Amino acid sequence: MSLLDFSSDAFIAAFFLYCFGFMFYGVSALGRKWSNRSPEEHTRRWGRIAYAVSILGFAAHVTFFITRWIGGGHIPTSNMYEFMTFLAMAIMFAFVVVNAIYRKPLLGLFTLPLTVIIVAFAAVFPQEVQPLIPALQSIWLKIHVTTAATGEAFFAVGFAAGLMYLLRTVDFKKTDERARREQRWVEFTLYVIVVIIAFIGSVFAFRGAGYEASFKQENVEISDTGVDNTTTETVEYSLPPIFKPYNSQVVSMDAFLGFKEPLMETPHWMKGVNAARKLNTITWSVINGTILYGLLRLVLRKRIGAAIHPLMDGIDEDDIDEISYRAIAIGYPIFMLGALIFAMIWAYIAWSRFWGWDPKEVWALITWLYYTAYLHLRLSRGWHGAKSAWLAVIGFVVVMFTLIGVNLVLVGLHSYAGV
Amino acid sequence: MLTFENTKCECGHQNPVGTVLCESCGNPLDVEEAASEAPLEMRYDGIARRSQKANPSPIDRVWNFFSSVKVAVRLIVITLIASIVGTIFTQENAFISFDPSTYYEERYGWIGKWYYKLGLSNTYESWWFIGLLVMIGTSLVICSLDRVLPLYRALNKQQIRKHLTFLTRQKTVYASSVEGAPEAWTASMAEQLKRRHYRVHQDGDALLAEKYRFSRWGPYINHIGLIVFLLAVLLRSLPGWAMDTYITVPEGETVQIPETNLYVKNEKFTIDYYKDDELPESLKGTARAKLYETKAVLYECEADCDDPSKQPQLKEVKRHSIIVNDPLSYQGIKAYQFGYDDTPKLKSVNPVLIDHKTGKTYGPFKLEMRNPELTYALGPYTLELRQTYMDFALDSEGKPTTKSKEPNAPAFVFVLKGPDLAEGGEPYMYFPKQNDKARFSQDVINGELAKRFEIKVPSMEGVEFAGVVTSLNIRSDRAMPYIWVGAGISMFGLLLGSYWHHRRIWLRIDGGRVTIGAHTNKNNYGMRAEVASALRGLGIVVEPKSLDNGRNKS
Numbered sequence: 001m002s003l004l005d006f007s008s009d010a011f012i013a014a015f016f017l018y019c020f021g022f023m024f025y026g027v028s029a030l031g032r033k034w035s036n037r038s039p040e041e042h043t044r045r046w047g048r049i050a051y052a053v054s055i056l057g058f059a060a061h062v063t064f065f066i067t068r069w070i071g072g073g074h075i076p077t078s079n080m081y082e083f084m085t086f087l088a089m090a091i092m093f094a095f096v097v098v099n100a101i102y103r104k105p106l107l108g109l110f111t112l113p114l115t116v117i118i119v120a121f122a123a124v125f126p127q128e129v130q131p132l133i134p135a136l137q138s139i140w141l142k143i144h145v146t147t148a149a150t151g152e153a154f155f156a157v158g159f160a161a162g163l164m165y166l167l168r169t170v171d172f173k174k175t176d177e178r179a180r181r182e183q184r185w186v187e188f189t190l191y192v193i194v195v196i197i198a199f200i201g202s203v204f205a206f207r208g209a210g211y212e213a214s215f216k217q218e219n220v221e222i223s224d225t226g227v228d229n230t231t232t233e234t235v236e237y238s239l240p241p242i243f244k245p246y247n248s249q250v251v252s253m254d255a256f257l258g259f260k261e262p263l264m265e266t267p268h269w270m271k272g273v274n275a276a277r278k279l280n281t282i283t284w285s286v287i288n289g290t291i292l293y294g295l296l297r298l299v300l301r302k303r304i305g306a307a308i309h310p311l312m313d314g315i316d317e318d319d320i321d322e323i324s325y326r327a328i329a330i331g332y333p334i335f336m337l338g339a340l341i342f343a344m345i346w347a348y349i350a351w352s353r354f355w356g357w358d359p360k361e362v363w364a365l366i367t368w369l370y371y372t373a374y375l376h377l378r379l380s381r382g383w384h385g386a387k388s389a390w391l392a393v394i395g396f397v398v399v400m401f402t403l404i405g406v407n408l409v410l411v412g413l414h415s416y417a418g419v
Numbered sequence: 420m421l422t423f424e425n426t427k428c429e430c431g432h433q434n435p436v437g438t439v440l441c442e443s444c445g446n447p448l449d450v451e452e453a454a455s456e457a458p459l460e461m462r463y464d465g466i467a468r469r470s471q472k473a474n475p476s477p478i479d480r481v482w483n484f485f486s487s488v489k490v491a492v493r494l495i496v497i498t499l500i501a502s503i504v505g506t507i508f509t510q511e512n513a514f515i516s517f518d519p520s521t522y523y524e525e526r527y528g529w530i531g532k533w534y535y536k537l538g539l540s541n542t543y544e545s546w547w548f549i550g551l552l553v554m555i556g557t558s559l560v561i562c563s564l565d566r567v568l569p570l571y572r573a574l575n576k577q578q579i580r581k582h583l584t585f586l587t588r589q590k591t592v593y594a595s596s597v598e599g600a601p602e603a604w605t606a607s608m609a610e611q612l613k614r615r616h617y618r619v620h621q622d623g624d625a626l627l628a629e630k631y632r633f634s635r636w637g638p639y640i641n642h643i644g645l646i647v648f649l650l651a652v653l654l655r656s657l658p659g660w661a662m663d664t665y666i667t668v669p670e671g672e673t674v675q676i677p678e679t680n681l682y683v684k685n686e687k688f689t690i691d692y693y694k695d696d697e698l699p700e701s702l703k704g705t706a707r708a709k710l711y712e713t714k715a716v717l718y719e720c721e722a723d724c725d726d727p728s729k730q731p732q733l734k735e736v737k738r739h740s741i742i743v744n745d746p747l748s749y750q751g752i753k754a755y756q757f758g759y760d761d762t763p764k765l766k767s768v769n770p771v772l773i774d775h776k777t778g779k780t781y782g783p784f785k786l787e788m789r790n791p792e793l794t795y796a797l798g799p800y801t802l803e804l805r806q807t808y809m810d811f812a813l814d815s816e817g818k819p820t821t822k823s824k825e826p827n828a829p830a831f832v833f834v835l836k837g838p839d840l841a842e843g844g845e846p847y848m849y850f851p852k853q854n855d856k857a858r859f860s861q862d863v864i865n866g867e868l869a870k871r872f873e874i875k876v877p878s879m880e881g882v883e884f885a886g887v888v889t890s891l892n893i894r895s896d897r898a899m900p901y902i903w904v905g906a907g908i909s910m911f912g913l914l915l916g917s918y919w920h921h922r923r924i925w926l927r928i929d930g931g932r933v934t935i936g937a938h939t940n941k942n943n944y945g946m947r948a949e950v951a952s953a954l955r956g957l958g959i960v961v962e963p964k965s966l967d968n969g970r971n972k973s
Contacts, residue, residue, distance in 0.1 A: 101944075102944065126701060128700065128701060128702075130698075131697055131707065131709070133707065133708055134708055134709070134744070319944070322943070322944055326942065329917055329941065330917070330918075332913075332917065333910070333913045333917045336910065341906050348899070349744055349746070351755075352757075352892045352894045353663075353896075354902060356512075357510055357512065359506045362502050362505060363506065366503060369495050369496075369498060369499040370499060372495055373492050373496055373499070377492060379462065380488065380489070381460075406506075
């Protein structure tokens with residue numbers, strides 16, 4: 001067995017250990033009511049088991065990282081798969097640090113599913129080791145990417161704690177205007193998470209079933225001299241086409257639920273790289289996410305937020321507020337060092353300028369400005385608690401857009417970090 | 420608004436207008452603050468700031484505007500939104516040559532048109548974006564000055580015995596009765612706190628313990644760094660502070676860096692691709708670059724630099740293999756590997772002159788693409804070079820022009836002199852490349868003369884091609900040291916302020932009852948744990964949480 005095979009086995013082991021860790025945290029929170037021990041005793045006992053399993057998962061993850069580094073010959077942070085797995089590992093590291101300070105078992109109940117989702121999301125991208133292009137052959141690949149991701153991981157823990165705060169404090173029984181608005185937004189946040197899970201689930205389900213569809217797309221481009229130039233390219237789908245590429249013909253297509261033809265065509269104005277496939281994937285994610293959400297609602301017979309809320313009984317909300325803030329305050333300097341200063345140094349060495357308003361650079365700056373505003377607002381009265389928790393949740397959306405959205409939606413120099 | 424405000428505290432200290440907590444004893448002076456039960460507003464230790472003057476002059480008003488953290492946050496948020504808008508479509512500076520007035524509309528429709536019209540295609544160079552950065556800079560300076568000086572004064576001369584209210588309204592509070600001599604109890608507490616690296620000041624049965632005060636200066640150091648950084652960024656726009664040019668150097672040739680006396684020689688350019696066995700399955704068969712390398716030699720001109728009739732005398736000053744992450748660096752000038760061009764380009768040809776009437780050929784003569792000789796003697800005839808076009812094209816008015824300096828489509832205009840030709844000679848246009856000759860119809864241009872004479876290359880042996888052309892980005896940026904210093908200072912301050920927290924503990928014993936109040940600017944959780952652990956050292960066991968006084972609900 002080669003080192004790289006061993007490495008991917010370690011990765012799978014880490015994934016399942018994280019899943020079990022999450023389940024045990026669930027037992028620790030859920031079982032307080034039906035356990036025959038005292039609730040404190042139960043939480044402490046299962047919290048410890050869950051933490052131990054999570055740490056085992058982290059150890060497997062580190063093993064994956066090191067063996068892939070040795071086997072691949074370069075630090076595994078050079079494409080989307082490697083970066084996402086590293087981010088998940090960094091989130092576990094940040095969780096261990098924050099947990100060492102605050103010792104709140106329930107933080108794991110929110111951090112571990114986040115790690116599980118990111119690990120699963122990473123696996124959507126191609127997993128082969130790709131040799132480094134000249135631009136990435138630098139010691140700064142190690143320094144810049146790892147520090148930036150570590151900073152972002154602390155923001156992720158801040159997000160997990162922020163969401164936990166909201167689920168703890170938003171009262172799902174109240175019916176006044178404000179409470180309803182908060183309930184709606186919390187529920188929407190949870191819905192988005194369900195959609196992301198559905199996205200990952202759909203990709204793996206169809207990949208597992210070996211689904212394939214292929215199209216020939218004709219692109220007409222008019223050059224500077226006014227000559228129209230037609231190129232054809234083959235577009236491969238791994239999800240059944242709801243939207244086929246604009247101006248395309250089916251080459252081959254597996255039937256799905258009796259459908260042998262794509263339902264619709266992608267509008268012509270969607271012109272980005274692989275726009276049609278992305279639109280199709282998003283549509284599938286939303287549909288399946290909505291179905292999954294509906295099923296959950298059927299099983300729970302109440303809103304997801306309302307179902308989680310009682311689990312959080314007895315948790316000191318001020319402690320979670322503080323954890324969320326501290327996690328962000330710890331992450332902020334690391335993020336600034338990695339994502340701005342080290343980034344500028346590398347950009348100066350590799351691209352001859354320390355700053356060039358490339359979309360990825362701008363979004364790193366946006367993330368930094370966002371958390372700068374957050375930290376300054378924390379100085380003012382009235383910005384603790386719920387508002388601060390919402391800022392932590394939205395902040396993580398900004399972080400994820402910087403990490404993934406920029407590569408998938410916008411174009412720029414960081415394109416090699418893409419799929 | 421002349422309202423009389425009594426700022427004298429009951430302890431007798433005269434405070435400036437705007438003081439929230441007495442500078443001396445810490446008793447709340449602000450009416451609202453005094454009436455409340457919540458933990459004290461401890462920001463900047465409750466001192467009066469310059470911006471809280473009673474009768475603001477217009478300058479004070481500007482000062483007051485920029486001294487507000489709320490305004491600072493708003494400026495940050497506006498800059499954030501502007502930055503987002505700038506990433507919607509690709510900015511103009513990302514293109515090397517294109518026409519922005521039509522590009523955005525053609526590609527993105529009416530949204531693109533308005534994006535361009537509103538100047539958003541150049542967001543980050545726009546006056547208003549730079550204005551925002553300048554305002555953030557101003558806010559940084561004024562916010563910091565407004566607070567750091569009074570804070571320094573307040574922390575520099577602290578009273579050991581604070582007002583009882585000041586203690587009981589901290590976020591971490593402990594109170595109970597104590598046995599024994601108050602001073603001895605205080606001293607044993609002082610011992611406990613010293614073990615935890617506090618600097619302890621005791622005044623009988625009152626105590627002030629403090630640690631990591633330096634962390635309070637962290638944010639201000641951070642802000643100074645950011646100001647240095649922003650100033651350095653502005654400096655770069657001054658003329659002469661930054662150079663940014665591109666040079667293309669064919670293999671084996673030496674090219675001058677414009678506006679300097681430096682010359683770069685490209686000894687060898689290497690481009691290397693990964694072999695199939697180094698690539699994973701999905702990338703096999705694709706050209707994945709492994710290395711771009713220019714073996715470069717840098718020369719400095721010592722004499723005859725500006726004399727076109729003489730060869731400049733060069734002295735080697737540096738030799739370096741430039742690769743993507745490793746530029747050549749010499750006295751603040753850096754040469755970066757930027758790109759390459761491996762399409763074959765003519766270096767020189769060896770054509771002959773054919774007289775169709777007599778069937779005689781004259782020559783060959785060597786015609787260099789770069790720096791050709793100006794006259795060629797060929798038997799009874801002479802060729803005088805009048806004009807060269809390295810990349811021949813016709814402009815919109817039909818006149819000849821050159822698109823670039825690269826010999827992509829070279830063309831030479833000679834004047835042919837000799838027997839049976841007009842007095843001043845007759846013009847002859849020569850395209851060395853066969854396809855250009857046909858494309859631009861050389862024979863039609865030369866008219867009658869083309870029937871008598873022809874310049875052509877008799878065989879491929881006489882054709883020399885230039886090596887692969889490397890293109891280097893030449894940069895100098897005199898502001899860079901300041902940029903790095905600014906970033907370094909900022910980072911240093913941020914670390915100080917983030918990973919150390921100023922902690923203070925006040926203690927006083929009044930009539931057999933001890934009151935402890937503790938304050939930290941960050942991490943009250945840790946503060947409570949530390950007070951609890953110090954109390955445990957004295958045999959008093961308390962849950963850290965029980966020290967919590969109102970907490971974050973302020």
